[in-house]
Amino acid sequence: MNKQNVTVNDLVQAATKFRDDRDWRQFHNPKDLAISLSLEASELLENFQWKDSAKSMEENEENIYEELADVLIYSLMLSDVLDVDLNEIVLNKLEKNARKYPVEKARGTEKKYTEL
Known part of the structure; x- marks a missing residue:
């Protein structure tokens, strides 16, 4: 996928294709996606615990980006399941x-x- 000019719809489609290619739709109900979203948000927060933002970014930048992406991916998949x-x-x-x-x-x- 060309990363320029990607729309929200493109991201939903990419996330759901990833899911569907692995036959994971059967596990993705609203409750479990909401739980997973919350867990990923907590993993994102762990990167900032007991440090200021600058130090957190310095020490954990790649992980912060990956956890933020996980939060967004679960949000995209939840929006698909809820058909919103x-x-x-x-x-x-x-x-x-x-x-x-x-x-x-x-x-x-x-x-x-x-x-x-």
Whole structure:
């Protein structure tokens, strides 16, 4: 696959082809994919535990990228199993967040929307 101009749909197709070539679809139900997603996110977090971000990247850059890719791959496969359009749900969530965190109130603050 040409890595330039790859769309989200292309990534979903690549992940599901990888899965389907190995006959793993039978194991990929929403619950188990969500569990796997969480486990991979935890593996990503381990790279940062007890270190600042710069030191973590210096010591674990390749592993951080691989764990991030695993998180994304499980997300892509979960979207396929749930038959959701990732473009649509991400854009909808960004619109919702824009209403909860208007720029004029949220810029430069870490406060939760209920505190703005």
